[in-house]
Amino acid sequence: MITSLQRRKRAALAVTSAGLVAALIAGCGGTTKGSDAASDSGGSGTEKTADPNAPIKEGLKIAFLPKEIDNPYENIVDKGGIAAVEELKGTGKEVGPSDASASSQVSYINTLVQQNQDAIVIAANDPNAVAPALKDAMDKGIAVVSYDSDAAVDARQVFVNQADSEDIGRSQIKMVSEQIGGKGKIAILSATPNATNQNTWIEYMKDELTKPEYKDIQLVKVAYGDDDDQKSFQETQALLKSIPDLKAIVSPTTVGISAAARYISSSPYKGKVVLTGLGTPNQMRQFVKDGTVKEFALWDPEQLGYLAGYAAAALASGQITGKEGEVLKAGELGERTIGKNGEIILGPPTVFNADNIDDYNF
Template sequence: MKKLFICLVLVMAVILASGLASAEGRYAVIFKSAGNPFGEKLMDGFEKAVKEFGGEAILKAPAEPTAEAQIQMIEQLIAQHVDAIAISANDYDALEPALKKAMRRGIKVVSLDSAVNPDSRDVHINQANPELIGRVEVQAIYEMIGEEGQIAVLSATSQASNQNLWIEWMKKELKKPKYSNVELVKVAYGDDLRDKSVSETEALLKTYPELKGIIAPTTVGIAAAGKVLTDKGLKGEVYLTGLGLPSEMAEYIKNGVCPWMYLWNPIDLGYLGAYAAHALVTGDINGEVGDTFNAGFLGEKEVIQAGEGTEIMLGAPFKFDVVNIDKWKEVY
């Protein structure tokens, strides 16, 4: 009887401790894959926000960037009865059954960075205007290559919704008459894996010996391409731009391989995703157009209409060049 009493006391202590640790709920974030520096910073920001409002953060990322791996993680989180899931999706549609199941169980769902379809989420967190991202990268490479020549895109996975949307806008920008002497020869996919991104860059250079520019709208891809171009001594022959982490790209910006690039702060992106999830859990917002909430140091944010569904915008892409890279490489 005494042993039974002690066991009950211990169980109650664990339950109480768990309740105190997650007084504001349990918030999970799933990134595309493990070992991605952008994803690691995003999860750092997510965890920071969750700690600020007193919740428990659960950080997850599969070994490979596949929808199947993310679905397994979603099922695990459903079984753990989390309050919210934020996800950077490996596929726009494939996660729908699992995420709908989560929503039926009362779990709030936020997509961020790479979206899922509107039926699979309460709201999407968008890092910047997709049209602006796509167009500004084309404008950059156009200037770098002297307004003519062959260019290629080195993307992440072929199913990544954010990458595909940016590439759509790149192609629309390229239809303008001013780009008549610019040819997009290929969109290659490095799957956000360093070694494959290196191989794809080398293949582009071999297949298109007249290639003058590469746009890599992925932090893994642009760093891999920067190394290849540097190692091959192609500064001034093949130019590089896209979306990169300052800490990884400082060398290539300084040596001139990548004169400038763009990005937003992934820490802030994860931070905003957590606060949006919290606002959904507490009922401050429903993910409808016009909803507003406080997002910590980011201030008040508003839910706006997206092409499909609704979203919350972090801000405009930021330009990194030789003038400011030393400052920002110490930040992220």
């Protein structure tokens, strides 16, 4: 955690419905970058060489596009990203749809292209649904960074991953196994069926369960709350009523785990059914203190956004191209080496429980 980053005054641009409509209308009159810009900024199909000594351009316009505009976790991520952009003397903003459907982000990408943004930073609802629009953005010289939930590899230049996907998936099985004594039925409450990050983690969770030490744990269902609070609440209720001997729910989504905790906390299942997964301390604090949840995990989402903001600025300035082995200079986070397929990893997640949750404020 970066205390100095948290102390800095941030002015995240929250988009209201009226402001969003105005932004979309204004975007229709914008111009797109020409073919020269595409060759300068690494559009798809253009081979580029990074110049690590190139200065970060001042006045960059960088837009952050979450899965949905009202997702509290991604609002925190984007807040950190906007802070990074402003630190680099650019302008950052957050725009996005009110729902997390597969194609809901496409119109926003098209508008950001029309607005002549220098970079788009996106958490993709569906890796393939957004790919054509993102490729068009790169062809027009706009740098594209994905974070949290990746887009198709050829539809972005860099993917900023919160932690190693395998570690995230396997660690959640280890956490739930410890809490249920290594035996019993478990269910997963995920986000959307097409969410890249969720599906990757779930595959590693399933693989982890094939190990001999988990032979007495049975994954009976994967449910989807679509990263919607009310639907996740209802899915939790349905899981517990349809599987009477369910021992635990693992929810690798901040929206899902908080909704599940809210339901369990005021139900007869409190203290009987384990809940763990990925959540923010501020969302989960009351449920840890009232005994609904023993422990859960997450990385610092503000740092994730900060790293993505620096990656976008470095791409737009020609410092990096997303090639494996390049080094990103990420301000207060130090340096990160770009891995295979343009992946940059923030770092391992933190496990939160009653002993340390009050040490964190995000």
